[in-house]
Amino acid sequence: MKVLLVEDNMELAGSISNFLEKEGYLCEVSYTSSEAYDKLSGFQYDCVLLDITLPDGNGLELLQFMHLEKIDSCVLIISAKNSLDDKISGLEGGADDYLTKPFHLPELHARLRAIFRRKKLQGSNIVSFNEITLNTDTLEASVNEIRLDVTPKEFDLLLYFLVNKNRVLSRQSIAAHLWGDYTDNLANFDFVYQHVKNLRKKIHAAEGADYINTVYGLGYKFNTAVS
Known part of the structure; x- marks a missing residue:
């Protein structure tokens, strides 16, 4: 948070x-x-x-x-x-x-x-969408009831996507949300790409759908239309 x-x-x-x-x-x-x-x-x-x-x-x-x-x-x-x-x-x-x-x-x-x-979060500590479940009290993430080995930043990133489903999130907004306003002075946000890549890989390993889409030139979107 x-x-x-x-x-x-x-x-x-x-x-x-x-x-x-x-x-x-x-x-x-x-x-x-x-x-x-x-x-x-x-x-x-x-x-x-x-x-x-x-x-x-x-x-x-x-x-x-x-x-x-x-x-x-x-x-x-x-x-x-x-x-x-x-x-x-x-x-x-x-x-x-x-x-x-x-x-x-x-x-x-x-x-x-x-x-x-x-x-x-509608009053709950559990945030879920289809096969993905997050517990904001324990900071645990699971896909198809398989607990993911995520870092705190990856957990926050996935929560940020779920709270902003179907909205395009720029790399800069993701960086600022997770790392603070000092990122405003960085030349690029390649580290955002790496965190997104790692998160997608872990979801895929648990046989979860690839909801996180790259919006070229803009950023990323958690696409609920993916099945």
Whole structure:
């Protein structure tokens, strides 16, 4: 899961990002509202952890921006403010949940997983299509009930394809989703091709259909019409 953390407290941001990365997340940090605007404008995120009080703006304004730009990321507000008005404003503004500081990091993790399942996976930790099944809790992937020996990146890649079935995904968007915004400066995305190739090979070895199609000049698509 790719997460954008918008938090001006560097010590807290460091603790959260280190914890999430140990749990297998790709976590990027914005310390200001302006940094968050730039990242949200240029990259896609599964979830946004959003502080309300920022040195150069308000988290609720970022929520409004996401709504206007139709940015469909899950949003968990994390804020020291505990007033009912703030909670209502955040939830009515499009946030999926609200967590008041201070909080325990395992609770943050549980809230993130819950809102991602609810918003992106229809409330389940099991994602499946025909013979392919993914368990987002155990990070296990299977084809025809045969467990695949996939790396964490390959699991995330397959989940990304399943969540975006029949959509053309560019190599750049795949790279940014799995490896972060630093890939924006790379000369090419040949490593994406290698990961896709390895994933297709493992699915084929388990006698799964070749759903992942190359769209020449653009990227890849998980084609549900393949039988």
